Amino acid sequence: MATFQNQDILEITQGASLLRIAPQAGGRLLSWDIDEEQVIYWPDDADWSQPAKVRGGNPLLFPFLARHFVDGQIGRWRDAEGVVRDLPMHGFARDLPFAAELDAAGGGVTMTLTDSDATRTAYPFGFRFEATYRLADAHTLDVALTTTNTGDAPLPYYAGHHFYFALPHTQRGETTLELPPTQRRHQLADASISAAEPGETRYTLDDGRILDRFHLPEGTLDRPVRIIAPGLNRTITIDLQRPGSIPWYAVTTWTLAPESDFYCVEPWLGLPDAIHNGFGLRWLAPGATETAALRISVAADT
Template sequence: MESSPQHDILDLASGASTLSFAPWAGGRLLSWHIDGQPVIFWPERANWAEPARVRGGNPLLFPFLGRHRVDGQIGRWRDAQGVVRDLPMHGFARDLPFAAQVDEDGRGIHMTLVDSEATRTGYPFAFRFEAAYRLADDHTLDVSLTATNTGADPLPWYAGHHFYFVLPHAQRAQTTLELPPTLRRYQQPDGSISAAETGEAEYRFDDPGIVDRFHVFEPTPPTSPVKMIAPGLNRTVTIELDRPGSLPWYAVTTWTEAADSDFYCIEPWLGLPDAIHNGLGLRWLAPGASERADLRIRVGTLA
């Protein structure tokens, strides 16, 4: 992948797989190719002036994900003392530079964000947030998010991923999503979360009813993986969320931008939008404590 106008892109290659990263742009995984074919979508003409707004890769969502609001204003939250603070949708991690270290064997990368003056105004907590990617083999990617409370006060958080998977829009009708048992919910115009409905075991990607929907795992952790089956690509993408030592993932969100977008997002989340107020997945991290959320993505071919 070509460098951006201002910064280098970091490429990791191992066997059939190539991963591209921009640690300086929110610790972003930009793309994943296997045998030269894209698995994670990245646009040909990315707006490097605002990389956090580019539709592609895997933006990291921290310390909160989705839309939170106070008195109807998106991007605000109220703490336990009643203080209202500004914090952008999906948090600030995707806008900030991460420190990065590549594994000695070149098969993985570890990226770190710590609190600073830029973060404390909207989120007055001391933290270390880490994202690690590692190729277990040519077709398997392990991903880990770790939050550590380096301060003296309990720290609220609910992080997530925003994977943009390649899916040509003309292939949506023949591509299916398999899910473990879930409850389907969405965020209503006033910011509240809808009542839970029993989710389906399988959806087609041309179903408008899965755009911007939260598939809440019931039970948690999920008893089986999330799987995209794409005959047009001769590809399966399996997301394993029940990993040893991991926090329980709360939900997976499905979203795409438009009817002609050549991607579909499958987003494992630790909570739901506005959890800081509604409590749906909100986590509190004790001083000095760490928590980790792991997943594994396997890419296969159809038999």
């Protein structure tokens, strides 16, 4: 174990690449540095009394992501029998400790969360949820979310990532996001999902049309997502078509405020309130396992 911000964490290195991970804090990837420069953002003044609320790293979103509502109340969902249960926004995984196991070569870690008394009231299903991070090389990070239904009833879920990519807010206007052909949608105040509107394949990150928006592929995500940041001399490529992966449903773009020095690009398996509206809701049969994988590569612009 290493110490970071007075916390015991895991560090994984590959050449000039450094991952910091806190299994006990929701299996959180805290930061990814290359040549001592942040790729995944983590604040210097993080409040470790409530790590799930820190704006940074990559919170793991499970079993549901984003906002779900019952009768206008956020953080509630209704099951097929009509029972209403409390479940926090983005699910409970980011609030709970994960068990961690480093791989034999030391280049990666798999963290595991299973059902317990802490989960069954909100989500009465047997599950094993695993997050794997592995440095393929000094500029390439492989990430996988694996979900297994360990119970005897079909398991509903839609998981996702919440990557905080480091970017000075003054550089949003010169930083571009490239996407495959998509349609844009967003969540309305009544929890419903807006009608689809045509998306574009290129935006700048100061474009208000992509703030808190879901980009749904037209067909498959057959081209990678790219963040091109000339001010950082950096291009980040997110490959969402990995061998053996189930399909990602959408990519969400969001940031907190005009002065935030990060921008979030978030691969999701479903849309907010999918447990009620069905957009991306996945049902996993008893005993079944499936994995959603991606690869993030960082290259210096020349």
